[in-house]
Structures are given as C-alpha cells and as structure tokens.
Amino acid sequence: MARSTGKHPLQRFTNTTVMWVILGAAFVFYMTPIVWLLLAAFRTESELFSASAFHIGSVDSLLATWNNLATYNDFLIGEWAFNSAVYSVGGVSLSLVAAVPAGYVLAIYDFPFRRLILVLTLIAMITPNTVVALPIYLQMQALGLTNSYLGMILATAFFPFGVYLAFIYYVTSLPRALVESARIDGATRFEVFLKIALPLSGPLIALVGFFSFLANWSNYFLAFVLLTRDELYSLPIGLAVLISSSGALGNDVASDIPINRPEAIVAALLVILPVLLIFLVSQRYVRAGLLSGAEKG
Amino acid sequence: MLAPYLALLLMFGFAPVFYAFTLSFMDTFEWVFWGVENFRLVLQDFRLGDAIGNVFTYVAVWLVMLVLAVGGLSLMLDALAPRPAAVLRTSFFLPGAITSSAIVVVWLFLLDPTVSPYAPLFKLAGLETRSHVVAQLGFPVVFALMAFLAHSGGWIVVMGGALKGIPTEVLEAARVDGATPVQTALQIKLPLIWRSLALMAILAFATGIQMFVEPQLMAMAGSQYSRPDWSVNQLAFQYAFTMGDFGASAAMSVLLLTAAISISLVVVFGTKFYRTD
Numbered sequence: 001m002a003r004s005t006g007k008h009p010l011q012r013f014t015n016t017t018v019m020w021v022i023l024g025a026a027f028v029f030y031m032t033p034i035v036w037l038l039l040a041a042f043r044t045e046s047e048l049f050s051a052s053a054f055h056i057g058s059v060d061s062l063l064a065t066w067n068n069l070a071t072y073n074d075f076l077i078g079e080w081a082f083n084s085a086v087y088s089v090g091g092v093s094l095s096l097v098a099a100v101p102a103g104y105v106l107a108i109y110d111f112p113f114r115r116l117i118l119v120l121t122l123i124a125m126i127t128p129n130t131v132v133a134l135p136i137y138l139q140m141q142a143l144g145l146t147n148s149y150l151g152m153i154l155a156t157a158f159f160p161f162g163v164y165l166a167f168i169y170y171v172t173s174l175p176r177a178l179v180e181s182a183r184i185d186g187a188t189r190f191e192v193f194l195k196i197a198l199p200l201s202g203p204l205i206a207l208v209g210f211f212s213f214l215a216n217w218s219n220y221f222l223a224f225v226l227l228t229r230d231e232l233y234s235l236p237i238g239l240a241v242l243i244s245s246s247g248a249l250g251n252d253v254a255s256d257i258p259i260n261r262p263e264a265i266v267a268a269l270l271v272i273l274p275v276l277l278i279f280l281v282s283q284r285y286v287r288a289g290l291l292s293g294a295e296k297g
Numbered sequence: 298m299l300a301p302y303l304a305l306l307l308m309f310g311f312a313p314v315f316y317a318f319t320l321s322f323m324d325t326f327e328w329v330f331w332g333v334e335n336f337r338l339v340l341q342d343f344r345l346g347d348a349i350g351n352v353f354t355y356v357a358v359w360l361v362m363l364v365l366a367v368g369g370l371s372l373m374l375d376a377l378a379p380r381p382a383a384v385l386r387t388s389f390f391l392p393g394a395i396t397s398s399a400i401v402v403v404w405l406f407l408l409d410p411t412v413s414p415y416a417p418l419f420k421l422a423g424l425e426t427r428s429h430v431v432a433q434l435g436f437p438v439v440f441a442l443m444a445f446l447a448h449s450g451g452w453i454v455v456m457g458g459a460l461k462g463i464p465t466e467v468l469e470a471a472r473v474d475g476a477t478p479v480q481t482a483l484q485i486k487l488p489l490i491w492r493s494l495a496l497m498a499i500l501a502f503a504t505g506i507q508m509f510v511e512p513q514l515m516a517m518a519g520s521q522y523s524r525p526d527w528s529v530n531q532l533a534f535q536y537a538f539t540m541g542d543f544g545a546s547a548a549m550s551v552l553l554l555t556a557a558i559s560i561s562l563v564v565v566f567g568t569k570f571y572r573t574d
Contacts, residue, residue: 015479019373023385026370030389033403033446036414037395040406053414094301102302117303119565124310126500126561127554130507134533134550135313138320138543158309163302193298218396220510225534236397243517249405250519261412268402276394283387 034276041065041269045260065266068258072242079231080238081270084217087152087234091216092209094157099208103166104197108179109189118167125160130221137225147229155226156216162208169204170197210282217275235271242267314554320547335548339536344526351512352528355437356505360498362445363452368494371456372482386457390450400443401514408439428521436527440511444501452497459493460486496564503560507553509534529553 040048042057044064051057069077105111106118136155137146145151174197182192223234233241243249246259324331339345370389374382395403406412409427410419424430431439463486471481512527513534526532530553537546 012477015477019376023370023373023377026366027385027388030392030446030450032414033395033407034391037403037406040412048412053412053416098301098305101298105299117299117306120306120310122565123558123561124306126503126564127557128504128507130504130509130530131550131553131557132309132313133509134530134537134546135317135554136309137537138547139313139316142316154305155309158305160306160310190298214396220397221530225538236399239402240398240514240517243402247519249402249517250522261406264402265406268399271397271399272394272403275396276391279391279394283390 037265037269037272040265041262043262045262048261061262062266065262069263069266072246072257072259072263073230076230077235077238077242077267077270080233080235083149083232084235086149087156087223088213088216090149090153091156091159092212094153095159095162095212095216096205096208098157099159099162099212100166100198100201100205101193103163103168104170104174104193106163107167107170108174108176108197121160121163121167124158125164129215129219133221133225136222140226146226147232149232152223152226152234155222156219159208159212159215161215162212165208165211166204169201169207174200206282210278213278214275217271239267239271317547317550317554320544321551323544323547325542325544325547335544336552338545339532339549339552342532344532345529348526348529348532351437352506352508355440355508356502358437359441359444359505360501362441363449363501364494364498366445367449367452367456367497368487368490371453371460371490372486374453374457375460375486376478376482382457386450386454389453392446393448393450395447398510398514400447401511401517404439404443404446405515405518408434427518431522436512436515436524440508443511444505448501455497456490456493459490463489499560499564503557506556 036053039054039056042059042062043051043055044057044061047055047057047061106114106121140146140151140155143151145154178196179192182196183189187195218236219234220236223237227233227237230238230241242259243264246257246263248259248261248264321335322330322332324334374386377385405427407415408430410416410425410430411427413419419425419430422433424433434442467485467489468481471485476485507530508528509530512524513531516523516525524531526535529549533546533549533553536542536549
C-alpha cells in the first residue's frame with residue numbers, strides 16, 4: 001500500500017519529532033508524581049530535602065515511618081483504613097445490587113414512567129455529587145443517620161452512572177430474542193434476569209464495580225459532612241486531619257508528635273495505592289469496556 | 298427489580314433536593330416560613346462575588362488546559378502504533394489514582410521547591426519556596442493543575458474510544474486523497490470528536506463550579522494557605538457548619554443545584570445520551 005503521498009520528507013520528519021517531544025513531555029509530567037511518591041516513601045525527612053528528587057531510600061526508613069504512623073492515636077489510621085474498606089465494600093455491593101437489575105429492566109421492558117426514570121437517572125448522573133452533599137447532610141441529620149456506617153453506605157450506594165452503564169450494556173449486548181424465548185417458555189421476569197442476563201454480565205459487573213469503587217473510595221465532601229467522629233472517618237478524611245493536626249506540611253503548628261513529611265507521604269499512599277492497584281489489574285478490562293461503550297455512544 | 302434503585306433515587310436523588318428547596322424558604326432557627334429571606338441573605342454576602350470570580354477563573358483555566366491537552370494528546374496517540382499508544386495512554390491514566398485529599402497532599406509536595414521533583418523548573422523560574430510558587434501561579438492555576446493531573450488521563454481514554462469509532466473508510470479515503478497525518482488529524486478526526494470534547498468541557502464545567510475539596514484542604518499547609526471562603530460551595534458549607542444557619546446553607550445549595558441541574562438538562566436533551574433510548 002502506498003504510504004504518505006505528497007508531503008516533503010523533511011516536513012514529515014519535523015512533524016514526527018515535534019509529536020514525540022510533546023508526548024515525551026506529557027509522559028514525564030504524568031509519571032513524575034507517581035514515581036516520585038513511590039520512591040519518597042522510602043526516604044527520611046532529611047533525605048527528602050538533601051538527596052536528589054529520585055534518590056532511593058531504604059526499607060528501614062519506610063518501616064520507621066510506618067511505625068510513627070501506627071503510633072498516632074493507637075493506630076487510628078488502621079481504623080480509618082478499615083472504615084474506608086467497609087464504606088467501599090458496602091457501597092459498591094449495594095450499588096451493584098441496585099444498579100444492575102435497574103439498568104436491565106430499563107433496557108428490556110417498557111412500562112409507565114420508564115422514560116422519566118431514565119431522564120432522572122441521567123440528570124442525577126451528570127449533576128456533580130458535591131452539590132447534593134450538603135442537602136444530603138441536612139436530610140440525614142433530620143433522619144439521625146449522620147455518623148453511622150449505614151448512613152454513609154446508603155448515601156454512596158446511589159450510583160446513577162452504574163444504572164446508565166447497565167442500561168447501555170443490556171441495550172447493546174443482550175439479544176432481545178433470548179429474553180423473549182425464555183419468557184415464552186414460562187420463566188418469570190426475575191428468572192430470566194437471574195438465569196440468562198446475569199451470567200452474561202461479567203464485564204458489566206466489573207465495569208460498574210470499578211467506577212463505583214472509585215467514586216466511593218475517593219469520596220471526600222460527603223464523608224466530610226456526614227462523619228464528625230474521628231473513629232468513623234474514612235482514609236481520605238483521616239489523611240487531611242492527620243496532616244492538619246500535626247502540621248506535617250506547614251510550619252505554623254508546633255507539635256511534638258512524630259508525624260512529618262515521610263508520614264504524610266506514606267499516609268497519602270494508603271489512599272492512592274488501592275486505586276492504583278485496581279487500575280493496573282483492571283486497566284485492560286475497563287479500557288475495553290470504555291472503548292466499546294464510547295463506540296456505541 | 299427496579300425497587301432498590303428507585304428507593305435510592307428517591308432518597309438520595311429526589312428527597313435531598315426537595316428538602317434543601319424547602320429549607321431554603323425557612324428560618325431554620327425559628328422554623329417558620331420566611332420566603333426568599335435566605336436567598337436575599339446569601340446573595341448579599343460580600344464574599345459571594347469573590348467566590349464566584351475565583352471559581353470561574355479556575356474553571357476557565359482548567360477547561361482551556363483540558364480541551365487543548367486532551368484533544369491534542371488524543372489525536373497524537375491515535376496516530377501511533379497500537380502498542381506505544383497503549384503504554385502512553387496508561388501512563389496518562391495512572392495519576393487518576395491520586396484522588397480526593399491525596400491530590401492536595403501530593404501537590405503540596407510537588408509545588409514545594411525544597412522537595413519537589415519539579416524543583417529544577419522552579420529554580421529556573423527563580424522560585425525558592427512553596428509560597429513563592431503558589432503566589433506566582435495563583436490559586437486558580439494550582440487547582441487547575443490538581444484537577445488536570447487527576448482527571449485528564451481518563452478523558453484521554455474516552456477520546457481514544459471516540460477516535461476508534463471513526464470508520465476506517467473515512468480515514469482511508471483521506472489518505473487516498475493525499476492528506477498528511479496532520480491534515481487527517483485536524484481536518485477529519487478533530488471535527489468528528491468535537492462533540493465528545495464539548496461534552497467533556499460541559500461536564501468539567503459542571504463539576505468545576507462545585508469545587509470544595511481543593512481550596513478547603515490547602516490549609517493543610519498552614520494558615521497562610523487557608524481559604525475557607527474561596528469557592529461558592531465552601532460558603533454554603535460555612536453557613537451550615539460555622540454559623541449553624543441551615544436555611545441560608547440550603548439557599549446557597551439551591552442556587553448551585555439550579556446551575557448544575559440546568560447544565561445536566563442541556564446535556565441530556567442536547568446530546569446523544571438520550572438517543573440510546
């Protein structure tokens with residue numbers, strides 16, 4: 001096949017070079033923070049200042065830092081990590097139970113108010129969740145559900161984006177004929193979903209679970225207003241409190257607790273690493289799902 | 298099968314909005330209806346003008362960065378062979394793992410010339426301390442950088458999908474007609490993903506005007522960075538938590554909600570979202 005008709009070879013060379021320079025710069029910009037952070041976790045406070053930015057520290061330094069973090073209020077950070085896990089597992093599970101069947105019903109059946117539910121779902125999906133955090137707080141306050149695992153989990157289980165993903169998935173990849181023939185054979189609607197649609201939903205569940213986890217784990221504003229007792233904090237809230245109370249990143253709080261820059265870095269990594277690991281494990285899967293979704297959209 | 302979701306939609310989609318709307322017309326100290334008094338109060342707040350200005354400046358900077366970089370990088374990646382493109386795309390996507398409060402923590406390090414891996418750049422610009430760097434860049438740019446590092450990679454993946462959706466015949470025809478890769482990118486591909494870029498910008502705008510976490514958490518680095526009333530959402534938060542005035546807080550939230558939902562309606566009825574129906 002004839003490639004590149006026309007254009008001057010020199011021009012072509014320049015274009016390619018410029019493109020690679022820009023892509024290289026972007027690569028450096030995006031990767032630097034993560035690489036730096038991972039390496040910095042192995043360094044002591046003084047090494048952070050004195051050594052070069054990508055100096056490799058030691059495991060001993062990391063262990064010493066971890067020890068300081070663990071002694072902060074009797075391993076309070078462990079409680080925060082546990083809380084975050086509970087909120088995320090609870091929120092993700094409930095959001096799957098609610099979103100997948102809902103998306104299925106909206107995709108397969110026709111019923112009154114179907115269109116209204118779809119439109120409301122889309123509006124809720126596009127409206128940023130920070131804008132409803134305060135209204136949700138006001139409501140939860142009235143219901144007595146602030147400062148509780150249940151309140152946090154229920155609030156994050158509402159995940160309209162998951163319903164949208166499920167809806168798109170069933171519209172595009174579940175053959176209607178399959179559903180109809182099962183119905184003719186006498187299966188109830190619920191049986192059809194359970195025995196036919198659900199076994200075909202692996203990629204969908206992974207995709208919804210992935211985004212739901214991401215939304216849950218990184219939720220700040222809602223957790224910030226709903227949780228005021230420090231033993232109920234999630235990791236992101238705890239991280240901010242840890243740093244503010246110790247003055248680890250500033251110089252106007254005099255404190256004698258051993259929480260300094262290395263501890264701040266390791267604590268931040270506790271928030272980041274689970275997501276990073278899930279990204280790396282699922283990236284091919286999610287990207288494939290996103291791509292197919294985008295193609296159909 | 299729809300019941301669990303409908304219950305959640307009612308409880309966390311509809312009810313809070315309705316409740317905030319009701320509260321916004323109440324004096325929540327005496328619990329009596331007092332019309333638009335809350336709205337009058339928050340609209341006359343001398344901090345509101347500044348907060349709106351701050352947020353819009355930030356959103357403007359962020360959107361320009363987002364549209365240019367996501368558009369440009371996506372088109373470049375699409376011109377590469379699949380393998381290098383996949384590696385680069387992943388590397389752009391990974392910083393998305395830095396979320397929530399960790400974004401601010403990480404950037405407080407990145408912006409500090411004494412520890413930052415970008416220190417040589419700051420030295421080049423003659424900036425020696427974090428307060429120099431922040432003062433030089435300004436808060437809107439700092440927050441735009443935070444949002445950009447965390448969110449642009451995900452959008453590059455989405456745009457990759459949109460570009461893959463362009464029929465090969467179209468690209469083949471362009472090549473036969475003698476179009477260079479640059480011409481193909483700018484004259485064929487760009488117009489075809491323009492809608493996706495516009496959608497991205499609208500969604501980023503809707504999220505951006507609600508910002509709360511970043512300015513709220515800058516105080517982690519000390520009182521000189523503390524900006525408790527920098528954004529509109531922070532003001533709404535302050536009414537509820539510092540002043541205990543839930544009615545005024547609700548009124549501010551209702552104003553933000555009105556903006557957010559209006560944008561949502563434009564997107565829902567103005568794009569292909571709805572046509573998958």
